[in-house]
Amino acid sequence: SSLIENNVRLDRILYPKPETLKPPRTDVLTIAPWLAPIIWNGIFNSDILNAQFHKRGVRIGLTTFAIKKYVRFMKDFLETAEKFFMVGHKVNYYIFTDRAHEIPNITIGEGRHIHIINVTGYQRWQDVTMRRMQMIRDETYSRFINEVDYLVCVDVDMRFYGSVGVEILGDVFGTLHPGFFGASRQQFTYDRNPKSVACIPVDEGDFYYAGGYFGGKIEEVYKLTNFCHSAMMTDKAIGIEALWHDESYLNKYFLYYKPTKILSPEYVWNNYYGSPAAVQIKRFVGVDKNYDEVRFR
Ligand code: 2GW
Ligand code: MN
Structure with missing residues (x-):
């Protein structure tokens, strides 16, 4: 399939027609200063995008992790992904798990496949979440590069409630964290420890990106995950860990390697943040976790 985005002839x-003097959204920023589009409901036409991506025959990988008790999120995640994620396109689910036998047997649509990747769960929950970077990185050149064109890497404690389609795909994308899209630099919970590779000074930073939703072309996901994992190892060697784990290192990566597309918080919502007017559709929403039962923090 072609990786060049506009080299297909459309029918x-x-x-x-697009109205130059009537932009579809005036309540939110829809383009970053480095000209990466910010994807909000209303600014794109799925018919055009689907036609382009279908002609290119694009294959999409969705990675998620279901380690230990988090396998319980798998059923809802997969069932709702079948209804809303990249419907009509070629999709490979890649489920990293230590409990393969507990992954539910779901009927999957045509052109879609579930691949289980067996991994061992780390003891500390911080390592469970942080080591995802290493595990994704390690599969990029051994596997993903041969099987898919784009990767979408997400948390599993989530459900789809609305369409998530090819509008999200680009060279490398990050997603605005639902808690910080109206916040100031000072309010961003970047790591501020100058000893950490993840440190971002208070006079820098564009957006606060969510740890649970990033992706892009395989080569770009390799660069991103390799940077984050290496940074974590550098910190670990001197006995430190960034404030929000993998999310802090991801934010540092995106400060200096700007994403080419940015997803609005529609794509990684949490009802904890209510229903602000800017968020017209909640497409992918955090599942209310019973902290005592599911977690052991
Ligand atoms: C994580 C924390 C505490 C106890 C258990 C776990 C855990 C996470 C686990 O036992 N098994 C497991 O598979 N995970 C995976 O890591 C799973 O895919 C989950 O969605 C992901 C991130 O953990 P989660 O969803 O509990 O963390 P959140 O929702 O607070 O995530 C945000 O912050 C994290 C860093 O602290 C990450 O950056 C994450 O991507 C963010 O969404
Ligand atoms: Mn989560």
């Missing part, structure tokens, strides 16, 4: 498609 006739009928749709209202």
